[in-house]
Amino acid sequence: xxxxxxxxxKTQIEAGVPGxxxxxxxxxxxxxxxxxxxDHAHARAVAEFLRDHAEWRLDYCSLMTGVDWLDxxxxxxxxxxxxxxxxxxxxxxxxxxxxxxxxxxGYLEAxxxxxxxxxxxxxxxxxxxxxxxxxxxxxxxxxxxxRSAEFQEREAFDLYGIVFEGHPDLRRILMWDGFVDFxxxxxxxxxxxEVPVVAPQRPGAPGTSSExxx
Amino acid sequence: MRDAVADLAVFEPEEGEIMEVSMGPHHPSTxxxxxxxxxxxxxxxxxxxxxxxxxxxxxxxxxxxxxxxxAIPYTDRLDYLCSMTNNWGYVLAVExxxxxxxxxxxxxxxxxxxxxxxxxxxxxxxxxxxxxMGASGTPxxxxxxxxxxxxxxxxxxxxxxxxxxxxxFGGVRVDCSAAWLAEVRTLVGRLPQFxxxxxxxxxxxxxxxxxxxxxxxxxxxxxxxxxxxxPMLRASGVNYDIRKxxxxxxxxxxxxxxxxxxxxxxxxxxxxRLLEMRETVKILEQALRDIPAGPVMDPKVRLRGLRPKxxxxxxxxxxxxxxxxxxxxxxxxxxxxRYRVRPPSMINLTILEDMCLGENIADAVIILGSxxxxxxxxxx
Numbered sequence: 001x002x003x004x005x006x007x008x009x010k011t012q013i014e015a016g017v018p019g020x021x022x023x024x025x026x027x028x029x030x031x032x033x034x035x036x037x038x039d040h041a042h043a044r045a046v047a048e049f050l051r052d053h054a055e056w057r058l059d060y061c062s063l064m065t066g067v068d069w070l071d072x073x074x075x076x077x078x079x080x081x082x083x084x085x086x087x088x089x090x091x092x093x094x095x096x097x098x099x100x101x102x103x104x105x106g107y108l109e110a111x112x113x114x115x116x117x118x119x120x121x122x123x124x125x126x127x128x129x130x131x132x133x134x135x136x137x138x139x140x141x142x143x144x145x146x147r148s149a150e151f152q153e154r155e156a157f158d159l160y161g162i163v164f165e166g167h168p169d170l171r172r173i174l175m176w177d178g179f180v181d182f183x184x185x186x187x188x189x190x191x192x193x194e195v196p197v198v199a200p201q202r203p204g205a206p207g208t209s210s211e212x213x214x
Numbered sequence: 215m216r217d218a219v220a221d222l223a224v225f226e227p228e229e230g231e232i233m234e235v236s237m238g239p240h241h242p243s244t245x246x247x248x249x250x251x252x253x254x255x256x257x258x259x260x261x262x263x264x265x266x267x268x269x270x271x272x273x274x275x276x277x278x279x280x281x282x283x284x285a286i287p288y289t290d291r292l293d294y295l296c297s298m299t300n301n302w303g304y305v306l307a308v309e310x311x312x313x314x315x316x317x318x319x320x321x322x323x324x325x326x327x328x329x330x331x332x333x334x335x336x337x338x339x340x341x342x343x344x345x346x347m348g349a350s351g352t353p354x355x356x357x358x359x360x361x362x363x364x365x366x367x368x369x370x371x372x373x374x375x376x377x378x379x380x381x382x383f384g385g386v387r388v389d390c391s392a393a394w395l396a397e398v399r400t401l402v403g404r405l406p407q408f409x410x411x412x413x414x415x416x417x418x419x420x421x422x423x424x425x426x427x428x429x430x431x432x433x434x435x436x437x438x439x440x441x442x443x444x445p446m447l448r449a450s451g452v453n454y455d456i457r458k459x460x461x462x463x464x465x466x467x468x469x470x471x472x473x474x475x476x477x478x479x480x481x482x483x484x485x486x487r488l489l490e491m492r493e494t495v496k497i498l499e500q501a502l503r504d505i506p507a508g509p510v511m512d513p514k515v516r517l518r519g520l521r522p523k524x525x526x527x528x529x530x531x532x533x534x535x536x537x538x539x540x541x542x543x544x545x546x547x548x549x550x551x552r553y554r555v556r557p558p559s560m561i562n563l564t565i566l567e568d569m570c571l572g573e574n575i576a577d578a579v580i581i582l583g584s585x586x587x588x589x590x591x592x593x594x
Contacts, residue, residue, distance in 0.1 A: 029525025029544065030313030059438050063528060063539055063556040113528050113541070117438050117454045123528060148441020150564050159272075174267035174593060183272055 003056060003121050006034040016053075017045045025127065035111070035125035040140055043128055044166070047112075047145040050124065056116060058124055061146035063113040064153060066160035068133070068186045071106040075099050106133045108162050112142060112149070130162060133185075141167035159184035231255065235575070239268050245342065246589035250566075250578065257574045262567045266560075269593035277553040282308055282383070282520045285553065290377040292555060293591040295338060298331040298368070299533040301381035306462060307529030307540035308383040312522035314515055320385035321464045322505040326398060327368070327380065328531075329494045329501070333405065334361040335534035336445075336487040336494075337412070339586045343484060344416060346583040347425055353415060360408050363401055370394060384515030395502065402498045409491050417488070426481035430569040430581035433478060440565045443558050444536025445486040446585060450478035456532035467504070468497045480577075483584040521548050535559055535586050555594060559587040 003009070010022045013036070020042035025035045038046050050058045077097055084094045108130045115122030130137045141164035143149045153164045154173040161182035164170055172179065181188055238249030247268035253261035273292065277285040289304045290297035302324055309316065316324075341357030365375040371390055372380040380387050416422050432442065437450040447454055455472045457465040473489035475482030522544040530539035536558030543552035562585050570578045 027525045027527075028523055029311050029527050030523075031310040031525065031527035033526065033528060061441060062443075062530070062537060063541055063554070065541060065552075065554040067543065067552050111541070113539075117452055120454070120459045125528075146441065147436070147439045147564060148561055150440075151560055174270040176267070184275060 003124065006036060006124075009056075009124065010036060012053075013046055013049060016049050017042055020046050022046070033123060033125055035127050037127045037129065040128065043126075043140045044142065044145065047126070047142050050114060050126075051145055055119075056121075056124075057118045058114040058116050058122070060115045060117045060122075061112055061142070061148050062115050062123070063111070064142070064149045064156065065111050066156035066162055066184065067109040067111060068160060068184065069106050069109060070186050071133075072104040073101055074104065075101045107131070108133055108137050108160055110139050110153075110156060110162060110164075112146075137161055138163045138165055140165050141170075143167050158182075161185065232260065237578075238265070245583070245587060248582075248587070248589055248592070250582070252575065252578065254575055257576075259570045259573055259575060259578055262570045262578065264563050264566050266563075266589065266592050269589050271594070273594040274553050274555065278550055281518065281548050282522075282550060283517050285550075286381070287377065287379045289555075290379055291590055292557070292594060293533065293535060293538075293559065293588045294376055295588055296331045296335050296534050297374075297376060297378045298327040298380060299531060299538065301378065302328055302463075303529065303531045303533060303538040304540050305381045305383045306531060307527055307542050308520070308522070310529045311525065311527035311542050311544055312383070312520060314384045315512055316385055316463075317509045317512060318464075318506050319389070319508040320510040322501050323386050323390055323510065324381065324463055325465070325468075325501045326498060326505070327371070327378075329498050330364045330367065330398070332534045333491055333494045333498075334364040335586075336491050337361055337408075339534075339583075340412070340484060340487050343480075343580065343583040344422075346580050347422065349416065349422075353412070356408075356412055356415065360405070367394070367398060367401065370397075382511065382515075382517055383520070384517070385509070385511035387511075389510045395505065398498070399502050402495060402502060405495045405498075406492070409488065409495070413488050417485075423481065425577070425580065426479065426484060426584075428477070428479050429573060429577050430480045430584065431478050432565060432569055436565060436568060437478065440568075441561050442536070442565060443562070444532070444534070444586075445490060446483055446536065446562055448473060449475035449482040449486045451476055456530060456537055460530070462529075462531055468500045470494075470496050480580055480584045519548055521546060526552075530556065533558060535588070535591070536562055555591075557591045557594060559585075559589075560592040563587060563592065 006024045010024055013022050014020055021039040023037045025037050027034050078100050079095050080098050081093055082096045083091050085091055110128045112126040114124040128139045130139055139162055141153055143153055153167055156162050157170055158172040158175050159182055233254045235252045237252055239247040249265040251263040251265055252259055277288055289300040292300050337357040337360050341354035344353040368378055369375045371394055372378040432450045434450045434452055437447050451474055453472055453474055458472055470493040473486055475486055524544055524546040526543040528539055528541045530537050538558055539556035541554040542550050545551040569581050
C-alpha cells in the first residue's frame with residue numbers, strides 16, 4: 001500500500017500521540033514532497049509512532065540534514081492617516097505613506113526523510129525548527145529512534161551548530177575539535193588565510209640595498 | 215601439546231591491559247585518509263571510533279554558491295571511482311525539483327554508463343578486499359584489467375576516464391556513437407567470463423572462507439535501523455534495491471534479480487558484489503539490445519541559468535555503494551539555497567564499531583574493506 005496524503009498522516013499522528021502539534025508545510029516544486037513540522041516536546045514520540053506504525057512502518061531514516069534560515073526583514077508601504085501641522089499653525093488630517101518593517105527571526109531547521117524498507121514506500125519528510133539561531137538552537141535528537149541519524153546529526157551540529165539533546169555522542173565530525181564557527185551557516189565568513197608570502201631577504205640578493213652593484 | 219593449546223584458549227589478559235591504537239590516517243588498509251581509534255584487549259577490539267574529515271572541503275557550501283549546472287563536475291569528485299552515478303544522482307534531484315523530462319535514448323545511455331560504473335566499482339572493491347586479506351596483487355590486477363577497459367570506454371565517450379562530468383539535467387552531454395556501442399557490446403560479451411574467472415580465483419579458498427565467514431556480522435534489524443544501504447544491506451538479508459523500489463529512470467524495463475545474503479558477514483558482502491556484477495551484465499545486455507535512436511537532451515532545458523520554482527526535492531539512486539541522494543531547496547534563484555548529499559559511504563560507517571567489537575584487530579581491516587568506502591564521499 002502507498003502512503004496517504006500528508007494531511008491524513010497529520011491527523012493520524014495527532015490521534016496517536018496525544019498533545020502533538022503537527023503542521024503540514026507545502027512544497028511548491030513539482031516533486032510535491034510535502035513535509036510535517038513537529039513540535040519539540042513530542043518529536044521523539046511522533047518519530048517512534050511513525051517507525052512502529054503497523055501500516056506505514058517507516059523503519060528507515062534515509063537523510064537527515066540541517067538548513068539555515070536567516071533573519072528575514074520584510075518592508076511594506078502602508079498608508080496611515082496622520083494629523084499634520086501646516087506652517088501657519090492649522091492642523092489637518094492627511095494620508096501619509098510609511099514604510100513598516102517587520103522582522104522575522106531566523107531559525108535552524110532539521111529535516112528528516114523517512115522511507116520504509118519493509119513496505120517500500122516513502123518519503124515522509126519531517127522538520128523541526130529551533131527557537132532562534134543563537135542559544136536556542138537546540139532540538140531533540142532522533143538518533144535513539146533511527147541510528148542512521150547518528151553521524152548526520154553530528155554533522156548538522158558540526159556545520160550548523162544545532163545541539164541535539166539526547167544524542168549519544170555529539171562531537172564535531174568533519175571539522176576538527178578546536179574549530180569555533182559553523183561553516184554551513186549562511187552568514188559564515190571564511191577566514192582570510194591568504195597572507196602574502198614575502199620571501200626572506202638575504203644580503204646580496206637582487207633588489208636589496210646591500211647588493212653590490214658593479 | 216593438547217594442554218598447551220587449551221591453555222592458550224583460556225588466556226585472558228589481566229585487567230587494565232587495554233592498548234589504544236590509532237590506525238590511520240595513513241594506514242594502507244584504510245583506503246585513503248581515514249582513522250580508526252581502536253582500543254584493544256589483547257588482539258580483541260573493545261572500542262572503535264571512526265575519525266574522518268581529512269578531505270573535507272565543504273562540497274555542499276561550494277555547490278550552494280554556484281549555479282545548478284556548476285555543481286555537476288563537483289559531484290564527480292565525491293565518490294571518485296563512480297563519477298557517472300554521482301552525476302545521475304544529482305541530475306535526478308534537479309529534474310525532480312524543476313520537473314524536467316529526459317529523452318528515451320539518454321535514459322538508456324544513463325543505464326549503460328551507470329551499470330558499467332557499478333561493474334568496475336564492484337570489481338575494484340573485491341580486488342581491494344582480497345588485497346586487504348593478504349592476497350597481494352593478483353586479484354587486484356585482475357580487477358583493474360577489466361576496470362581499465364571500462365574507463366577507456368568512458369574516456370572515448372566523455373573525454374575523461376574518472377571525472378566524466380557527463381550527465382546534464384534533461385539528458386546527457388553528448389550522444390554516443392554506434393562504434394562506441396559496438397565496443398561496449400564487445401566488452402559486455404566478455405564480462406561473464408571475467409566474473410567466472412574472478413569468482414573461481416578465490417571463492418572457495420579455504421583461507422578466505424576462514425577469514426571472512428562469521429566475521430563482522432551485521433544483523434538485519436540493526437542494518438535497517440542504521441540506514442545501511444547497498445550491497446551491505448542486502449548481504450544482511452534485506453530486499454531493498456532502489457532500482458527496484460523507485461524504478462527511477464527506466465529500471466522497470468529490465469529483468470534482473472536482487473541478490474541477497476543470509477548471514478551478513480564479510481563473506482556475504484564479498485559474494486554480494488560478485489553476484490551483483492552478474493546481474494549488472496544482464497541489465498547491460500538488455501539496455502544495449504533495446505537502445506533507441508533519438509535526441510539525448512531535452513532542447514527546452516535551460517542548462518545555464520536554470521531557476522527552478524521555490525520548493526525542494528529529494529532524489530536518490532542506487533549507487534554502487536548504496537543509496538546516493540541529493541536534497542535540494544530552491545528559493546527561486548539561480549543557485550540552490552540548500553544542497554545536501556546523502557553519502558552512502560559515510561552512513562554505512564555508522565555501524566563499523568558494532569561490526570568490529572569482539573573481533574580481532576586484523577579483522578577490523580577486512581570489515582572496513584567490505585564496507586566499501588571512498589573518502590572523497592565520506593568527507594565531502
